[in-house]
Amino acid sequence: MRTIHGCRADALPLDELLAEGTPVLLKGVARDWGLVRAGLDSSAEAMAHLRRFDAGRPLQYSYGDPSIGGRPFYNDDFTALNFEVRRGGLDDVLRSIEDHLDDAVPPTYYVASLALAAALPGFSDENDLDLAALGIGAPPSIWIGNRVVASCHFDAPENIAVCAVGQRRFTVFPPDQIDNLYPGPLDPTPGGQVVSLVDFDEPDFERHPRFRDALAMAQTALLEPGDAIYIPGMWWHHVRSLAPFNVLVNYWWRRSPAYLASPLPALHHALWTLRDLPEREKRAWAGVFEYYVFGPGTRAGEHLPVQARDILGPIDETLARRIRARLIGWLNR
Incomplete structure (x- = not known):
C-alpha cells in the first residue's frame, strides 16, 4: 500500500487523498496522542487512559466463546451469528479483556463503533485528528477489543482509521472485486454490513476459486500505534487485530450532502422489483437506470425547461x- 511518512495530524493531505481515491497508510500521524503514548507503555496504562474519560453509560459489545477464534461470523448454515450481543459498562469490558490477556485463545470481546462524544467525553481533547479544522464533519468512533477479526466488508463513507493501541493488519480490495469476494447474506450480518464469506486465514479455493483473483488485487498494510489508514468509500477491507488489547479510532464522513439518502434501501428495493x-x-x-441514474447527472433533464425538471434537476433538501x-406513499399502497 502506498505510504506517506512524516504526516502530521494538523497537516493531513486530504485533498490529495480524496483526489487519488486509493488506500494510503499514514505513518505516525497520531504518534502524539495521549492514548498512543499510554499504550506504548502497557495495556494497563492504555486501559487507565480510557477509564479517565468513561462516562459510565451502558454500551453494547460482542462476546464470543474461544471456539470462534476471534472471528465474529456466522454459524455453519449462515442462518444465525456465532456470537452474542451483551450490554455492560466500559469498565466491565476492559476487566474481561484484562482477565484473558495471556490466554492463547481468549474469548472475544469487541466494542464496535462506539460514539466517542457521548461515551468518553473529553477523550478527543487529547486524541483527535481535528478533521473539523479541514471542514470535515466526522464525529469519531472508537473500537475496543482483543484479538478480533473483522471479516472483509465495505463501508459507503470515506474513512480514516487510527491504530491507537496494539497492531492491526488491513487487507484492502477495490470495489470491482465484489464478485471475487463472495459476499454473504444481506441479513443478518456480523456488523451491519455484508461481509465476505472467505476465511482469509484458511481460504477454501475449491469453494471460493475467484478469491485468487481478488488476492491479486489486494493491498495490505500493518498499522502500528499512531499509524492511520485512509480507506476510500466502497473499498472492501479485512481487518485483523493482532495484539492482546487493541484500540482503534475512526472517522467516517460522506462527500455528498446529508439530505441524499443511503443507496442501501435502493439496493433492497431493486432486488425486490427488478432482479427476478x-x-x-x-x-x-438496465438501460433506463443508465439513462437516469448512472449516466451524466444532467442528461435526463437537460432538454426540459427548468421549471419542468422536478426530480430530474438538482436535488436540494426541499426536493429530497x-x-x-412520494416513496413512502408508493410503498404504503
Whole structure:
C-alpha cells in the first residue's frame, strides 16, 4: 500500500487523498496522542487512559466463546451469528479483556463503533485528528477489543482509521472485486454490513476459486500505534487485530450532502422489483437506470425547461423531502 511518512495530524493531505481515491497508510500521524503514548507503555496504562474519560453509560459489545477464534461470523448454515450481543459498562469490558490477556485463545470481546462524544467525553481533547479544522464533519468512533477479526466488508463513507493501541493488519480490495469476494447474506450480518464469506486465514479455493483473483488485487498494510489508514468509500477491507488489547479510532464522513439518502434501501428495493424479471425486461431496465441514474447527472433533464425538471434537476433538501414522502406513499399502497 502506498505510504506517506512524516504526516502530521494538523497537516493531513486530504485533498490529495480524496483526489487519488486509493488506500494510503499514514505513518505516525497520531504518534502524539495521549492514548498512543499510554499504550506504548502497557495495556494497563492504555486501559487507565480510557477509564479517565468513561462516562459510565451502558454500551453494547460482542462476546464470543474461544471456539470462534476471534472471528465474529456466522454459524455453519449462515442462518444465525456465532456470537452474542451483551450490554455492560466500559469498565466491565476492559476487566474481561484484562482477565484473558495471556490466554492463547481468549474469548472475544469487541466494542464496535462506539460514539466517542457521548461515551468518553473529553477523550478527543487529547486524541483527535481535528478533521473539523479541514471542514470535515466526522464525529469519531472508537473500537475496543482483543484479538478480533473483522471479516472483509465495505463501508459507503470515506474513512480514516487510527491504530491507537496494539497492531492491526488491513487487507484492502477495490470495489470491482465484489464478485471475487463472495459476499454473504444481506441479513443478518456480523456488523451491519455484508461481509465476505472467505476465511482469509484458511481460504477454501475449491469453494471460493475467484478469491485468487481478488488476492491479486489486494493491498495490505500493518498499522502500528499512531499509524492511520485512509480507506476510500466502497473499498472492501479485512481487518485483523493482532495484539492482546487493541484500540482503534475512526472517522467516517460522506462527500455528498446529508439530505441524499443511503443507496442501501435502493439496493433492497431493486432486488425486490427488478432482479427476478424476465431477462429482456431486466436489460431494458438496465438501460433506463443508465439513462437516469448512472449516466451524466444532467442528461435526463437537460432538454426540459427548468421549471419542468422536478426530480430530474438538482436535488436540494426541499426536493429530497418531497421524494421521500412520494416513496413512502408508493410503498404504503
